[in-house]
Amino acid sequence: MVRGFGQRALASWSTLDHAIVLALGGVLGRVVLGYTPTLAAGIIGLATMFGMLRLEAYLRRSRRGAYLTSRPILLMAGNExxxxxxxxxxxxxxxxxxxxxxxxxxxxxxxxxxxxxxxGEVSVLRRGELIDPLLLTRVPDQLRIPRELVMPE
Structure with missing residues (x-):
C-alpha cells in the first residue's frame, strides 16, 4: 500500500494518521491471529511477520529488489x-x-x-560547501542541479 501511495505516505503524519495506523494495526492483529488468539497463534503470527521481514530484506538485495526500494525525488535544485x-x-x-x-x-x-x-523524509542541503556527487547517487534529474554547487568528479 505504501508503494501505491508513494513516499508521501511516509513523509509526515498527523495525529489522525497515527491513530488510524494504530487502529488498523489492532484490527490486522486480530485478523492475523484469529478472533480468540492463543499463545501458539501469537507465536505463529509473529514468526510469519518476522519471516516476511527476512524475505523482504533478501529480495531487496536481489535484482528483483528494485521494486521494493524507492528512488529519491529532486524537489529543489538551487533556488528553483x-x-x-x-x-x-x-x-x-x-x-x-x-x-x-x-x-x-x-x-x-x-x-x-x-x-x-x-x-519519506525531505533532506535539505545548504549552499556554502560543494556537494559530493556520491551523495547524489540514484537522485534523478541531477543535471538540473547547478554545477557550481557540486564538486567536480
Whole structure:
C-alpha cells in the first residue's frame, strides 16, 4: 500500500494518521491471529511477520529488489522548485516550504538541493560547501542541479 501511495505516505503524519495506523494495526492483529488468539497463534503470527521481514530484506538485495526500494525525488535544485518532482512526490509547494523552515532555511537562495528520500523524509542541503556527487547517487534529474554547487568528479 505504501508503494501505491508513494513516499508521501511516509513523509509526515498527523495525529489522525497515527491513530488510524494504530487502529488498523489492532484490527490486522486480530485478523492475523484469529478472533480468540492463543499463545501458539501469537507465536505463529509473529514468526510469519518476522519471516516476511527476512524475505523482504533478501529480495531487496536481489535484482528483483528494485521494486521494493524507492528512488529519491529532486524537489529543489538551487533556488528553483522542481514542480515535476513535487507532483511525482504528491507534495504541495506549501508542504515543501514547511520542510524548508524545519531545516532552518530563511531564504530560498540558501538551498542547494532539497530531496524527498526513500524513507519519506525531505533532506535539505545548504549552499556554502560543494556537494559530493556520491551523495547524489540514484537522485534523478541531477543535471538540473547547478554545477557550481557540486564538486567536480
Amino acid at each position: 522548485i522542481i514542480h515535476d518532482g513535487l507532483r511525482k512526490a504528491r507534495i504541495h509547494e506549501e508542504e515543501l516550504y514547511f520542510k524548508l523552515r524545519q531545516a532552518g532555511i530563511r531564504n530560498l537562495s540558501e538551498v542547494a538541493v532539497a530531496i524527498l528520500e526513500p524513507t
